[in-house]
Amino acid sequence: MVERTGIPADTEPHEVIPEYRSSREIRWDNATTWPMIMLSLVFLIAYSVMILDDQPFRGRVDQVILGIIGLTYVAFIVDYFVRMHLSGNRRLFFRKNGIDLVSLVIPLLRPLLLLEYLGRLRFFRTSSGASVRARLALYTSGAAVLFIYVISLAVYASERHAPGASITSFGDALWWAMSTISTVGYGDVVPVTIPGRLFAVMLMLGGVAIVGAATAAIVSAINERVAKAHQRSVHLAHEQQSSKTPPKK
Numbered sequence: 001m002v003e004r005t006g007i008p009a010d011t012e013p014h015e016v017i018p019e020y021r022s023s024r025e026i027r028w029d030n031a032t033t034w035p036m037i038m039l040s041l042v043f044l045i046a047y048s049v050m051i052l053d054d055q056p057f058r059g060r061v062d063q064v065i066l067g068i069i070g071l072t073y074v075a076f077i078v079d080y081f082v083r084m085h086l087s088g089n090r091r092l093f094f095r096k097n098g099i100d101l102v103s104l105v106i107p108l109l110r111p112l113l114l115l116e117y118l119g120r121l122r123f124f125r126t127s128s129g130a131s132v133r134a135r136l137a138l139y140t141s142g143a144a145v146l147f148i149y150v151i152s153l154a155v156y157a158s159e160r161h162a163p164g165a166s167i168t169s170f171g172d173a174l175w176w177a178m179s180t181i182s183t184v185g186y187g188d189v190v191p192v193t194i195p196g197r198l199f200a201v202m203l204m205l206g207g208v209a210i211v212g213a214a215t216a217a218i219v220s221a222i223n224e225r226v227a228k229a230h231q232r233s234v235h236l237a238h239e240q241q242s243s244k245t246p247p248k249k
Contacts (some may be wrong), residue, residue, distance in 0.1 A: 013057060022088035029083070036079060043072040043110055045093075051153045052170060080104060109150070144181070144210050151203045152177045158195040165192055181207035 021029070046068045053062065080100050087093040094101070103109045139224045146171050156173035159165045166174050166189040191197050 014128060023088060024086040025083050025088070028086055032079060036076075039072045040110065040113060043069060043076075047107075047110075048074070048153060051157045069107075073110075076110060118249075122175055140210060143206075147203070147206050147210070148174070148177045148181060151199050152205075154199045155191055155196050158193050158199065159191055162193045162196075166190060166198070177203060181203065183207065183208070183211075 046065050050062070050065050050069065063066040080097070083097070084090060084093050099109070099113065103113055152170065155167060155176065156170050159167040159173070160169070167176055172189050176191075179186045180200065191200050
C-alpha cells in the first residue's frame, strides 16, 4: 500500500488492485499475456477473412485459414484450463472468467477477450484515477468497436444468402449494427434469420451496457475535476486568510 500522508491533493496514489489469482496463475499470465494478445489478433483476422470470403472452404488458402483458426482456438482452450488448474480457488476462477468460458462455447466472442488480455497489463491493474479511467475508456471504446465489428460479421454470415434478406453485404451489416447500437434504428435493413435476430438482441443489450459505461466514465471524470477545483479553491482561501491574520505577539 502507498502511504497517503503528505501527498498533495492533485497527486493520485498508484496502489495495485488486490489480486484474486494465485501466484502460479499470475506467473502464467505474465508469461502468456502478450502471446495471447497476438493469437487473438490472428484469430480475428483469420475469422474475418473466412467470413468475408463469399465462398469459403473451396481452396487451399481457405484450408490454411481454417487451420489457423483451429490451432488458435486450441491454444485458447489450453490457456483456459491451465489457468483453471493453477488457480487457487476454482469457484472464484469460474466467476471471474465467465466470458472466457462463454467464448470457448461461442468462438465468435473470442476477439472481445483482447480487452481482458490488455487489462492484465500492470498499468491497467493499478487503482489510481488515471488507471481506472484509462481502463474504463479502453474497455468502453474497445468493446464498442470490437462488438460492432464482430456482430456485423456474424449477421453478414447469417443473412447474406437468406431468402428475402436485406443485409447482403458487409457494408449493409456495418450500417445496420451502427444504427442499432446507437438506438437510431432506421429499419431500412433488418435481419430476417433466427441467428441474425439473436445477434441483434446481443447487440442491443451490449449497446445499453456500453452507453452506460461511457456515461459513468464521463460523469466520474467531471466529478473528479469539480472535486479537485473545490479543494484548490478551499486551499487558496485558507492561504489568503492565513496571510491576512496578524501574527500573535
